[in-house]
Amino acid sequence: MSEPLLTIADLHAFYGESHALHGMSLDIREGEVVTLLGRNGAGKTTTIKSIMGVMGRRTGSIRYRDQELIRLPSNAIARLGIAWCPEERGIFASLDVRENLMLPPPIKAGGMPVEEIFALFPNLRERLRSQGTKLSGGEQQMLAIARILRTGATLLLLDEPTEGLAPVIIQQIGRVIRTLKERGFTILLVEQNFRFAATVADRHYVVEHGRVIDMIENSELAQKTDRLQEYLGV
Amino acid sequence: MFELLGIPPQALFGQLLIGLINGAFYAMLSLGLAVIFGLLNIINFTHGAQYMMGAFVAYLSLTHLGLAYWWALLLAPIAVGLFGILLERTMLHRLYKLDHLYGLLLTFGLALIVEGFFRNQYGSSGLPYSIPAELRGGYNLGFMFLPTYRAWVVVASVIVCFGTWFVIERTKLGAYLRAATENPTLVQAFGVNVPRMVTLTYGFGVALAAFAGVMAAPIYQVSPLMGANLIIVVFAVVVIGGMGSILGAIVTGFGLGVIEGLTKVFYPEASNTVIFVIMAIVLTIKPAGLFGRAT
Numbered sequence: 001m002s003e004p005l006l007t008i009a010d011l012h013a014f015y016g017e018s019h020a021l022h023g024m025s026l027d028i029r030e031g032e033v034v035t036l037l038g039r040n041g042a043g044k045t046t047t048i049k050s051i052m053g054v055m056g057r058r059t060g061s062i063r064y065r066d067q068e069l070i071r072l073p074s075n076a077i078a079r080l081g082i083a084w085c086p087e088e089r090g091i092f093a094s095l096d097v098r099e100n101l102m103l104p105p106p107i108k109a110g111g112m113p114v115e116e117i118f119a120l121f122p123n124l125r126e127r128l129r130s131q132g133t134k135l136s137g138g139e140q141q142m143l144a145i146a147r148i149l150r151t152g153a154t155l156l157l158l159d160e161p162t163e164g165l166a167p168v169i170i171q172q173i174g175r176v177i178r179t180l181k182e183r184g185f186t187i188l189l190v191e192q193n194f195r196f197a198a199t200v201a202d203r204h205y206v207v208e209h210g211r212v213i214d215m216i217e218n219s220e221l222a223q224k225t226d227r228l229q230e231y232l233g234v
Numbered sequence: 235m236f237e238l239l240g241i242p243p244q245a246l247f248g249q250l251l252i253g254l255i256n257g258a259f260y261a262m263l264s265l266g267l268a269v270i271f272g273l274l275n276i277i278n279f280t281h282g283a284q285y286m287m288g289a290f291v292a293y294l295s296l297t298h299l300g301l302a303y304w305w306a307l308l309l310a311p312i313a314v315g316l317f318g319i320l321l322e323r324t325m326l327h328r329l330y331k332l333d334h335l336y337g338l339l340l341t342f343g344l345a346l347i348v349e350g351f352f353r354n355q356y357g358s359s360g361l362p363y364s365i366p367a368e369l370r371g372g373y374n375l376g377f378m379f380l381p382t383y384r385a386w387v388v389v390a391s392v393i394v395c396f397g398t399w400f401v402i403e404r405t406k407l408g409a410y411l412r413a414a415t416e417n418p419t420l421v422q423a424f425g426v427n428v429p430r431m432v433t434l435t436y437g438f439g440v441a442l443a444a445f446a447g448v449m450a451a452p453i454y455q456v457s458p459l460m461g462a463n464l465i466i467v468v469f470a471v472v473v474i475g476g477m478g479s480i481l482g483a484i485v486t487g488f489g490l491g492v493i494e495g496l497t498k499v500f501y502p503e504a505s506n507t508v509i510f511v512i513m514a515i516v517l518t519i520k521p522a523g524l525f526g527r528a529t
Contacts, residue, residue: 052423078425090420094412102406103413104424151425 005030005155005186006051011060013043013050013210020046022210023060028155033177033187035197038207039233044190045087047207048157051188052084053077064155079107083153087160087190089144091132097124100132101147108152112183117146120176138169145176156180159190174199194221194228206231239500246499247378253495254488255384255453258391259446259464261487264471265395265480266442269402272415272478273435276326276337281468282461283348284440287314288447290352293363293456303366303448310448311441318440322433330432345462352458360455387449394445395484402480411435415478470513476526486524 004027013021021043028034036044049055051062053074062069069077078084083104092100101114101124118125121142127135135143141161148156158177162170170193177187177200191197197204198221206214206228214231216224263285270278291313292306301309321344329337365383372381402408414421414428422428447461454460471490475482490509498505516524 054419054423074419074423075425075427078423084420084423086420090417092413092416094416095409099409103409103421105426107425148424 002029002031004028005032005065006188007061007063008047008051009061009063011047011050011058011062013046013055014057015046016056020055020210021050021058024050024207024211026205026212026215028186028188030186031181031184032203033181033189033201035189035191035194035201035204036207037191037194037197037204037228037232040192042207043210044207045159046210048084048159048188048190051077051157052082054084078104078151078153081108081153082155082157083148083151084157085144085148085159085161087163089140091135091140091143093131093133095132096128097130097132097135097143098128100143101128101150104147104151106151111152112149114150117149120149120179121146138165138172141165141169141173142176145173149180154184155186155188157188160192161189162191162193162196170196192232194232194234204228241499243377244379246496247375249495249499250492251378251380251384251495252498253492254388255491256494257488257491258388259450259487260468260471260491261395261484262391262442262446262449263464263468264475264483264487265398266439266446267468267472268475268478268480268483269398269411269442270436270439271472272480273411273432274322274326274337275330275334276341276436277334277469278436278439279338279341279465280321280345280348281341281440281443282463282465283345284314284318284443284461285447285450285464286352286456286458286461287317287348288444289363289451289456289460290356290447290458291444292448292451293361296363303452306448306451307445310444314444314447315437315441319433319437322436326436327429327432345465349458349462356458358458360457360460363451363456365452383452387453390449391446394442395487398442399480399484467509470509472523474509474513474516474523476523479523479525479527482523482525 007027009025011021011024012019024043024047036047038044046055050058051069053069053072058070060070064080064082067080095103123139124143124146127139132143145158145161161173174196180187189197189201194204198218201218203218204216205212206216208231216228221228263281267278267281270276288310291310292303295301295306295309325340326337329340369383369386372379402411410421410426410431414431418428450460471486472483474490475486490512494505494508497508
């Protein structure tokens with residue numbers, strides 16, 4: 001089994017005085033798609049923000065390849081090859097679709113060419129001159145994923161990419177994630193919808209009260225569905 | 235010679251030109267304020283003092299170093315811009331997450347300190363700064379006399395304003411600036427060094443004020459209070475254009491300068507208040523300003 005690409009150990013994170021992560025530990029291997037599953041407020045998004053360096057105070061360890069990230073600013077973390085697609089999508093209203101797409105600076109060679117991005121997300125090509133926030137929710141989500149593929153980043157942090165989207169768009173995003181996995185991207189995916197997660201992921205971490213309480217291989221999911229539903233309260 | 239509403243053309247076009255000149259300064263200053271407010275969320279009350287510092291750098295570099303106007307036009311923005319960068323790095327950057335009021339109070343205090351220092355050193359009366367030899371004289375247009383230096387001020391400010399607008403609205407750097415104005419956390423998480431960009435943006439906005447100060451030196455004389463007299467009107471221009479709006483700052487800067495000039499011709503008693511009357515009307519009808527986005 002390959003060495004972990006990202007290893008989080010005993011991670012604590014805080015929103016002001018509020019203690020949000022209580023000793024989060026997990027690892028992700030190169031080329032894997034791993035999900036963080038859990039109820040609202042469990043600490044999934046906080047974990048992603050902590051990796052990306054956009055949380056206020058963090059302690060513990062986040063190692064990416066041989067680099068400790070815990071003290072790095074977010075721009076330095078991005079330049080190591082980690083890209084973030086936030087939950088609220090972060091499409092810029094003052095930029096058109098093309099500007100939104102081209103905004104993240106390339107951080108290393110090997111980013112996906114724009115033509116390939118359009119092959120994955122054909123809708124975007126037709127909307128290049130539209131204001132970013134005039135797109136539909138699904139198109140905005142596609143744009144938010146598309147723009148981080150150009151940069152050469154190889155670890156993608158996708159925060160609830162299916163939230164609030166129609167089933168047909170969710171299926172399209174599922175196809176895109178599987179394609180990205182085939183192309184060698186490593187993906188950490190935050191999801192509430194475990195049925196969607198099961199279609200794309202290799203492993204699932206279950207998060208509760210700011211720490212991992214279980215890890216389920218996707219191949220075991222069928223046998224452990226009841227347990228997972230209990231964790232998620234569904 | 236023809237008359238318009240009983241006004242001789244020399245008076246009309248003369249005031250129109252003065253309005254355009256004032257508008258050029260309003261536009262350059264409010265543009266700097268808009269750029270700074272957009273990215274830093276700071277209402278930069280030091281802007282008038284920085285404009286005055288630009289004029290003083292021109293005056294001092296001429297009297298002490300013998301450097302002519304054209305050198306001052308280059309050196310003053312750099313020197314005062316570096317002063318701005320020092321302010322941003324040591325003080326302003328602590329205020330970004332606080333209410334606007336804190337930035338306003340700090341920059342207002344800094345303006346008083348800077349103006350007090352210059353008044354202490356150089357007195358309150360205006361110091362002469364002559365028009366460079368290349369820009370003396372003027373053109374007789376038939377209906378009015380156009381002084382070369384004033385034409386240069388209008389043309390140069392249009393170029394500077396258009397250049398700034400172009401960089402912000404049409405280039406990759408401008409896209410970073412606009413995006414960071416909306417969501418600096420995300421732009422930084424894309425790998426952009428946002429704190430450095432913020433510092434340089436403040437330096438640029440301040441440099442723009444200093445550039446305007448050098449341009450103003452031969453017209454208004456160099457005085458420690460030259461910025462304080464102008465800054466209130468410039469803030470009114472920014473509010474009318476829409477806080478943080480680049481195009482708004484430019485268009486309303488020139489437009490209000492012209493309106494003020496025309497008011498001097500047709501109803502001189504109102505010329506000092508017309509901009510504030512317009513501000514009150516605009517705030518009543520469109521609180522975000524003519525070009526601002528409602529939040």
